[in-house]
Amino acid sequence: MKNYITIIGGGLAGTEAAYQIAKRGIKVKLYEMKPIKFSEAHVNKNLAEIVCSNSFKSNLLTNACGLLKEELRRLDSLLINIADKTSIPAGQALAVDREKFSKEVSEEIENNELIDVIHEEVTNIDKMIKEGIVIIATGPLTSEKLSREIAKLTGEDKLYFYDAAAPIVSKESINFEIAFYGDRYSQEKKKEESIDKWKKRLSNGEGKEQSYINLPMNKEEYEKFYKELIHAEVVNLHDFEKKEIFEGCMPIEIMAKRGIDTLRFGPLKPVGFDDPRTRKKTVCNCATKTR
Numbered sequence: 001m002k003n004y005i006t007i008i009g010g011g012l013a014g015t016e017a018a019y020q021i022a023k024r025g026i027k028v029k030l031y032e033m034k035p036i037k038f039s040e041a042h043v044n045k046n047l048a049e050i051v052c053s054n055s056f057k058s059n060l061l062t063n064a065c066g067l068l069k070e071e072l073r074r075l076d077s078l079l080i081n082i083a084d085k086t087s088i089p090a091g092q093a094l095a096v097d098r099e100k101f102s103k104e105v106s107e108e109i110e111n112n113e114l115i116d117v118i119h120e121e122v123t124n125i126d127k128m129i130k131e132g133i134v135i136i137a138t139g140p141l142t143s144e145k146l147s148r149e150i151a152k153l154t155g156e157d158k159l160y161f162y163d164a165a166a167p168i169v170s171k172e173s174i175n176f177e178i179a180f181y182g183d184r185y186s187q188e189k190k191k192e193e194s195i196d197k198w199k200k201r202l203s204n205g206e207g208k209e210q211s212y213i214n215l216p217m218n219k220e221e222y223e224k225f226y227k228e229l230i231h232a233e234v235v236n237l238h239d240f241e242k243k244e245i246f247e248g249c250m251p252i253e254i255m256a257k258r259g260i261d262t263l264r265f266g267p268l269k270p271v272g273f274d275d276p277r278t279r280k281k282t283v284c285n286c287a288t289k290t291r
């Protein structure tokens with residue numbers, strides 16, 4: 001039996017596991033195939049790369065996501081500590097600067113004397129497993145050869161993953177004559193609030209935290225947006241992507257194709273906001289400020 005633990009995959013799970021094991025005084029060999037080989041979604045050479053949304057969801061202790069993160073903080077999670085350090089404004093959510101986040105995690109892992117990072121694609125696990133403890137943390141985009149190995153080992157022939165990648169909108173492309181910063185709900189006029197009080201509160205800057213950029217639309221604009229969206233050109237699917245839709249993380253155009261009202265009762269619901277130009281409730285498209 002070797003005197004170290006092997007971890008395959010230096011993503012979010014692999015780096016946290018490596019840190020926790022090393023913290024307990026045990027040596028780690030961490031195999032990461034980047035930058036020698038990249039999956040279809042990974043693009044930078046750092047460890048713990050965030051491939052999609054930079055939001056770790058709510059920080060509130062009144063829901064499961066927030067509670068889980070607080071538990072991780074108390075357990076000295078490397079990733080949550082670095083996420084807190086590299087966070088960017090996102091209202092009640094914990095969102096991170098993805099570049100800084102991965103860079104800091106990489107530095108922490110690479111400078112840890114008990115962790116040996118080996119940049120290599122693991123294609124055979126038989127020998128490793130015979131020699132000691134192995135953690136496979138290669139995520140949803142495990143390389144083809146290793147996937148086959150895992151399938152062989154587990155007897156499973158249906159390993160499969162699907163998800164939608166969130167598009168990143170660059171700030172320069174947004175017209176701030178129309179778009180406005182605002183945190184949903186805190187900017188809304190409260191029921192008992194007089195117009196004067198509400199305006200005063202807004203002029204004091206309340207609710208204008210630069211967390212979210214909102215693009216207001218009236219009925220005609222919404223209908224035009226809807227038509228453009230359902231007829232828009234879409235990305236060509238990779239060979240590894242099956243045309244199945246995961247209801248928990250659905251591409252916006254698929255949602256729109258289910259009916260003209262789907263978006264305005266879903267992610268674009270006109271709740272919690274008033275368009276500062278018209279003072280009317282507005283359908284809003286909210287984007288986390290990432291760049």
Ligand SMILES: Cc1cc2nc3c(=O)[nH]c(=O)nc-3n(C[C@H](O)[C@H](O)[C@H](O)COP(=O)(O)OP(=O)(O)OC[C@H]3O[C@@H](n4cnc5c(N)ncnc54)[C@H](O)[C@@H]3O)c2cc1C
Pocket residue numbers: 008009010011012013014031032033034037038039041042048049050051052053120121122123137138139140141142143146163164165166
């Ligand atoms: C397109 C897409 C969109 C996603 N969107 C979201 C989202 O919005 N929110 C969310 O929570 N999750 C999202 N996910 C899921 C996301 O991948 C996980 O939340 C998270 O990255 C899982 O962490 P992980 O450590 O398991 O895997 P990863 O972070 O993917 O890390 C796995 C690592 O293993 C390496 N690796 C793979 N094969 C080998 C091998 N054979 N040898 C050595 N190294 C190898 C990879 O290079 C990678 O660095 C998305 C995934 C994809 C692909």
